[in-house]
Amino acid sequence: MTQYCVVVVDGARARFFTLQPAELPELESSPRLVELEDLVNPEAEVPDRELWTEAKTGRNRAPNGGPAHGYDDHRERHEDELERRFANSVGEHCEALARREKADVIVLAAQKRMLGFLRQTVVPRLKGMEVKEYTKDLSKLGPQEIHDHLAREGLVPERKPPASRA
Numbered sequence: 001m002t003q004y005c006v007v008v009v010d011g012a013r014a015r016f017f018t019l020q021p022a023e024l025p026e027l028e029s030s031p032r033l034v035e036l037e038d039l040v041n042p043e044a045e046v047p048d049r050e051l052w053t054e055a056k057t058g059r060n061r062a063p064n065g066g067p068a069h070g071y072d073d074h075r076e077r078h079e080d081e082l083e084r085r086f087a088n089s090v091g092e093h094c095e096a097l098a099r100r101e102k103a104d105v106i107v108l109a110a111q112k113r114m115l116g117f118l119r120q121t122v123v124p125r126l127k128g129m130e131v132k133e134y135t136k137d138l139s140k141l142g143p144q145e146i147h148d149h150l151a152r153e154g155l156v157p158e159r160k161p162p163a164s165r166a
Contacts, residue, residue: 003019003101003102003103003104003105004018004104004105004106004156005017005103005105005106006018006106006107006109007094007107008110008138008139009090009108009109009110009118009139010110010111010114010139010140011041011114012040012041013038013039013040014038014039014090015038016036016039016093016097017036017146018034018036018101018103019156019157029159029161030159030162031160032143032159037093037097039093083117084117084120084121086117087117087118087121087122088121090118090121090122091118091122092125094122095122095126098129103129105129105131105156106122106130107133107134108131108133109136109137109138109146109149110136110137110139111136115133115135134149134153134155
């Protein structure tokens with residue numbers, strides 16, 4: 001049977017799942033998406049006021065009430081670097097989980113921007129494994145809802161009803 005690992009990521013948290021057969025197939029749907037671990041990005045938890053001296057980017061007032069002028073404080077590049085570092089950590093965890101679970105297929109689900117960073121860091125680590133991508137943030141959903149979304153897209157097998165009802 002094909003082994004699946006599913007990684008659901010937003011900028012602050014990554015959740016790692018596997019598809020596992022039901023313990024009691026007569027009574028439970030199978031396969032089930034089971035969360036094995038999660039990884040939190042501590043840098044995403046830091047409030048903006050602790051990172052930046054100005055709450056807003058791009059505008060400043062001249063002394064003595066003069067006109068405002070624009071500037072670039074390179075905030076986007078800094079935020080990109082924070083997300084890139086987190087994606088690298090996710091890649092390390094994903095590789096370890098995939099090898100431990102002997103996965104054949106890795107499914108990455110994240111919003112477009114994070115998926116771009118994951119593509120750069122995760123995919124090169126997973127040689128010999130099929131990597132599927134889903135461009136949507138599913139991180140706030142429960143395992144059953146995540147499974148349903150991914151199954152509708154054909155990325156993971158659908159759950160089958162219990163064997164006694166089949």
